[in-house]
Amino acid sequence: MIDALLHGTAMAQRRALAKAITLLESTRPDHRAQADELLTALLPHTGKAFRLGISGVPGVGKSTFIEALGLHLIGLGQRVAVLAVDPSSSVSGGSILGDKTRMERLSNHERAYIRPSPSSGSLGGVAEKTRETILLCEAAGFDVVIVETVGVGQSEIAVANMTDLFCLLQLPNAGDELQAIKRGVMERADLVLINKADLDPAAATRARAQISAALRLLGWNERAGAQEAPHWHPQVLELSALRAQGLEAFWAAVSEFRRLQSADGRLAARRQQQALAWMWERVQAGLQQALRHNPAVQRILEPTTRAVADGSLAASVAARRLLAAHLGNLSN
């Protein structure tokens, strides 16, 4: 599998990729151990792709944009993988990318690989499998890995935390940017794209000015506190994904971002920081799971939680009791 993934034909790589992803999405411990071995073996061959995060609310036109961008990049000689993070897909049966016909032309292209969201329940689990899949795609030689997410909740932050450039798609509606600011997503955006700009050019221009102003204000604190000059001001671009207008300007901005980030080591630093944060996030999730599966904890969890809820036990005292039951150490 490793050999097919690294050195196979495009077709053989796609088959090996699908098999490897199935392995790392498996819940069987022996599969998990194999997947860990595979990841460790492939790691020296990862890291060369550009990791592009794309977010935006439903209806903003993400699929149309990603298909147009993917075909544009293939036209430039690149190979493109598209992954999705959608923790709700286990419930809905896969709302994003579940139907590959959404990106029919791109998904049929041999230089593209499209994978729907893992449907393993928690956002942490879905994000983990997507991060691992990014590594597999890089080992298989894809040049650009696009990670798409629907613009709600914490999944956007998860995608910003696993990509080199995080791009937010917006509609040209006044006030729309406030929702993105509220979700904490606007401040994570390296690029904001105003899609469907052709429908109402005047509104798009207004939205661009408003979002630019918001980005300046959001960034002001950091810039005022920073010792050095900022290397990148988040940009706002207009686009019509449907008419494939604005793609060249978008990719030129991405390339300039990438050049600047690579030149001064920020790209490597960002990836290093993401990897360490990811490690600690998974450690936390594992610790929590071990606690909940501990029989000593399970015996007292329900009455302890009830006592906190009805106000007969202080939360901090309850926490110490749960920890003592778990760690078997009453002095902690």
Next chain:
Amino acid sequence: MIDALLHGTAMAQRRALAKAITLLESTRPDHRAQADELLTALLPHTGKAFRLGISGVPGVGKSTFIEALGLHLIGLGQRVAVLAVDPSSSVSGGSILGDKTRMERLSNHERAYIRPSPSSGSLGGVAEKTRETILLCEAAGFDVVIVETVGVGQSEIAVANMTDLFCLLQLPNAGDELQAIKRGVMERADLVLINKADLDPAAATRARAQISAALRLLGWNERAGAQEAPHWHPQVLELSALRAQGLEAFWAAVSEFRRLQSADGRLAARRQQQALAWMWERVQAGLQQALRHNPAVQRILEPTTRAVADGSLAASVAARRLLAAHLGNLSN
């Protein structure tokens, strides 16, 4: 101590309170065990105060406002405790409330009790001690417990998570509200006060309109999704703390909020939710601490972290290794 705290004179209660707080701020395990017993014994006598959170950036006039409000409430026959959450105080030697002369008239009043921020380092630790101190103050019969924090970082969210009403002080500067929205604080505000409104009444009126619009937009999603009519729309009031103008209107709004929240059980539900979230937060912190103190983890932590940082080990594999070392269970 319990008897003095519950039934002593105001003076005896203040002394007992100071002793009890010292106990729960101690790092000695036997003190901690005593503090837990004390909390559990006092818990039936807690919960009757109104817990008021106050936040705002440095210079917004928090001390002046809290002193004016405290004296106003004492004039209404109430007893007022003022606590602070400032995780930086261990570094700075106590920037908030460290100097009681900041609220000289209030701190000298026998119906008031002012306590600077615990200086135990992490925000989680500081917040925990403040939450416990709220309970002690309630047992000692204070009617209103004000928890103040400086308007930076996560300490505002911590205070919003431990109070019945969270109030944000703002200056009448256009665009200032964007910083509060960015920090995730505006959406947690039940009341926004525009202080120093007397200095530039026109600017204060503009700021009020802007913040009201922002609050409507921020709340729109929740309201659109909610089945029931909202019980409370966050209000924006103008104030001059220095001239003690607007305090009656502020307290009338607080009282109306309290009446509405108590009538339909929302106050109890909010406190219950806060207590459970607090319990889990402390459990997480304790789990993390136990992991870091485990010799089996300490042996591999540094090389594992380094391997993730230099890209020779996948973060998810590293997380599983740390967990296996900690839990002694390689199948996890």
